Amino acid sequence: TRQKIELKEQHAKSKVIETKAEGGRDLKIGVVSLPAFYGDTGALLRGDQDAVSATSDCRKILTDYKANGIDAVIVDLRGNGGGLLDEAKTLSGLFIDTGPVVQVKEVFGVKHHDDDEEGTAWDGPLVVLIDKFSASASEIFAGVIRDYDRGLIIGDSSTFGKGTVQQIVMISDHVRRRDRRNPPPNRGALKLTIQQFYRANGESTQIKGVPPHIHIPSMNDQRDFGEGKMDNHVKFDKVADLPHDNYHRVPGELVTALEQRSLERRKAEPKFKKLDEQIHKFIERKARHSISLNEAKFRSEYVPEDPEEKAAEEKAKKDRKKKKFTEREVWASDFYNDEVIHIVTDYLTLGSKILAAAPERAKIAGQ
Numbered sequence: 001t002r003q004k005i006e007l008k009e010q011h012a013k014s015k016v017i018e019t020k021a022e023g024g025r026d027l028k029i030g031v032v033s034l035p036a037f038y039g040d041t042g043a044l045l046r047g048d049q050d051a052v053s054a055t056s057d058c059r060k061i062l063t064d065y066k067a068n069g070i071d072a073v074i075v076d077l078r079g080n081g082g083g084l085l086d087e088a089k090t091l092s093g094l095f096i097d098t099g100p101v102v103q104v105k106e107v108f109g110v111k112h113h114d115d116d117e118e119g120t121a122w123d124g125p126l127v128v129l130i131d132k133f134s135a136s137a138s139e140i141f142a143g144v145i146r147d148y149d150r151g152l153i154i155g156d157s158s159t160f161g162k163g164t165v166q167q168i169v170m171i172s173d174h175v176r177r178r179d180r181r182n183p184p185p186n187r188g189a190l191k192l193t194i195q196q197f198y199r200a201n202g203e204s205t206q207i208k209g210v211p212p213h214i215h216i217p218s219m220n221d222q223r224d225f226g227e228g229k230m231d232n233h234v235k236f237d238k239v240a241d242l243p244h245d246n247y248h249r250v251p252g253e254l255v256t257a258l259e260q261r262s263l264e265r266r267k268a269e270p271k272f273k274k275l276d277e278q279i280h281k282f283i284e285r286k287a288r289h290s291i292s293l294n295e296a297k298f299r300s301e302y303v304p305e306d307p308e309e310k311a312a313e314e315k316a317k318k319d320r321k322k323k324k325f326t327e328r329e330v331w332a333s334d335f336y337n338d339e340v341i342h343i344v345t346d347y348l349t350l351g352s353k354i355l356a357a358a359p360e361r362a363k364i365a366g367q
Contacts, residue, residue, distance in 0.1 A: 010036045012057040015330040016070065019341055021349050029344055030070040032061055033330045037083030037091065037137040044086070054083070055090040062094060062121040072125035072344055075141075076331070078155065082136025082162070089113050092144040094121040095151070097359070099244040102140045103198035110198070110239050125355050126151030126249070127344050130212060132220040135160035136197075142210040143199035148359075150247045152258075152347055153212040154340055156220050161227040163206030164234050165195035193234060202241035206234055213255045214262060214343055216336065217275070222282050245359040254351050261346050262339065271335040 017029045034054060043051035058075075065073060082088075089101045093115035103112045128145050130138070130153060139159045145151045168191055172184040197205050207228040227233055266272040285291070292298045331337060348355070 010038050011052075012054055012061060013328070013330045014061045014064070016065075016068075017331065017341060019345055021345050027071045027345060027348060028069065029072050029074060029341065030061070030065040031074045031076060031331045032058055033076045033328075034058065035080055035328070037080070037087035037141075039084050039087050041084070053090075054087045055094065058091060059094060059121045066122065066124075070124070072127060072348055073122055074127045074129060074340070074344065076129045077134045077138045077142065078129050078131040079133045080135070080138040081133065081160075082138055085113070085137060085140070088137035088140040089115060090117075092141055093117050095123075095126055096120065096144065096148050096247075097245060099148070100200045100242040101144050103200070103202070103239055103242070105196045105198065105239060106194060112200075112242060125344075125348055125351075127340075127347065128153045129340065130155035130159050130210065131218070132156045132158070132160055132223070132225055134209075135162045139163070139205040139210050140197060140199075143201075143203075143205060146210055146213075147200045148245055148247055149250050152214065152250050152255075152343075153210070154214045154343060155212045155216060156218050157215055158211045158226075159205070159209035160225075161205065161207045161209035163197040163204045163227070163236075164193045165197070166191050167194045196234065198239045200242050200244045202238045204236050204238065207236040213250055214259055216262070216266075216339060217279060218336075219275075219279060219282060222279060222286065247359040249351075249355060251354060254347075254354060257350055258343055258346050262343050265339060265342060269335055269339070272339070 013033045015031045015033070017031060019027050019029065021027050037054050039053035039055075040048075040051045044053060062073065085102070092101045096115060097120060098115055098118055100112045100114050103110055126145065128142055128151055130142055134142065134155075139162065142153060142159060146153055168189050170189050171187040175184070175187065177184055199205060199210075207226075209226070
């Protein structure tokens, strides 16, 4: 008998990070780790109040954060390959009042999906973490936060850059048949691109993805990965922009100050120095047209081994073998995540007055 299995590892999870600001003030930063934009579509269509969805789970977490005096929220979209478009829309609505979330171009023209629900679940300081694996619905959400100037985006040089929707069409379903008594032969299928996504500012998420405000270099930036690296990809283009609120939470001068502080810390951190070395070696190796077939030499050029990292990796492998099921960690303390917390702390300190600003309605360009 088949059993209904809930993929709870894909559900939103939370963790509170306690840290200190300059001057010794205690800060609490709430992390929302979201690996997918999930939802029980049948229950949601029926209007079931208890339907499982990314938005409802995140709303509960944010309500709890508000009640417990959290100073800032981090929405971690690293590795989030997307999911339901409606969830991207409703999740965006937890952080903005009302307005356009995404524009969709199809054969009949361009239409837009808006957040019509007034109010927010979280109106405080917001940070969104992205990487090259953040795709589709993740890019729609990150695009809203960027276009509305609602929060600070940190991570890789951009998201994946998937701004198109595909549909599988069975050829047999569209061929006239004389023999209706027997099933149609399998004539294969076509994978058709039927829609393209655009942000409220009119830019497509295709190829370019969504860039961060603060870029922390990573190996992902150099890998041949993303929609733009695929054969026959749809080109980047634009449509008309739409009026929307502007929260003025991330002005250019604040971003510059945050970038400078982050750069100084990364220059002083040995592990970031080592990461830079690995990135440079990777770039050099990509530029060459030959590789060594000697494994030891190849590894020394391509994957420099760190004794500590190797030992930690071996320990993690042994731990995974012991456990039948390993729960996904919400937030690990490592040099990269620690730098993210430093940036968030600076954001709260340097931008304290800016974060209290009220939103205003942005105008369409040219008006």
